Each structure stands twice: as C-alpha cells, then as structure tokens.
Amino acid sequence: MxxxxxxxxxxxFIPPEVEKPVYLLYYLLxxxxxxxxxxxxxxxxxxxxxxxxxxxxxxxxGSENQYxxxxxxxxxxxxxxxxx
Numbered sequence: 001m002x003x004x005x006x007x008x009x010x011x012x013f014i015p016p017e018v019e020k021p022v023y024l025l026y027y028l029l030x031x032x033x034x035x036x037x038x039x040x041x042x043x044x045x046x047x048x049x050x051x052x053x054x055x056x057x058x059x060x061x062g063s064e065n066q067y068x069x070x071x072x073x074x075x076x077x078x079x080x081x082x083x084x
Contacts, residue, residue: 001014001015001018001021002015003015003042003059005043012041012042012059012060014059019063019065020058020059020060020063020065020066021059021066022056022057022058022066022069022070022073023042023045023056023057023058023059024045024049024055024056024057025056025069025070025073027054028054028056028075029073029074029075031054033054033075034074034075034076034077035054035075035076035077035078035079036054036055036056036075036077036078036079037053037054037055037056037078037079037080037081038055038056038057038058038078038079038080038081038082039055039056039057039058039081039082040057040058040059040060040061040082040083041057041059042057042059044057044081045057048081055081061082
C-alpha cells in the first residue's frame with residue numbers, strides 16, 4: 001500500500017480499497033513489547049520511534065478491524081497520543 005499526504009492541508013490519502021493496517025505493529029510483536037504508544041499518523045509514529053518509544057499508527061483514530069487486531073495481538077497496555 002502507498003499513502004500520500006497533502007503539502008497544503010493535513011489530509012492523508014489512503015487507497016479506498018485497502019483495509020488500514022496497524023502501522024509498525026509487527027516490530028512491537030517481533031520484540032515482545034507489551035506497552036505501545038498509539039498515534040494517528042505515520043509521521044507521528046516514526047517520530048516517536050526516533051525518540052525511542054515503541055509506537056503504532058492507526059492512519060486516523062482507528063477502524064473496527066484495527067481494534068480487533070489490537071485486542072488479539074497480546075499487547076495489553078496502550079498509551080494514546082491522538083490529536084486534540
């Protein structure tokens with residue numbers, strides 16, 4: 001999947017036929033991390049990783065499918081970092 005972001009607005013463009021994944025969840029599971037920071041955007045997620053925080057991104061506030069993935073993934077502590 002390829003996403004894009006407008007340089008004029010804060011709009012992200014995600015292909016409509018794609019079910020949004022939980023961005024970077026694989027890296028937390030691969031390293032058996034049990035606490036995840038949760039951001040909306042890919043940019044915020046990558047920034048938090050650069051600061052040393054294990055973070056996942058939802059491409060927005062999340063979908064029912066993403067919430068189901070998170071319920072089943074084994075991570076039990078989520079710290080949300082959503083926009084105001």
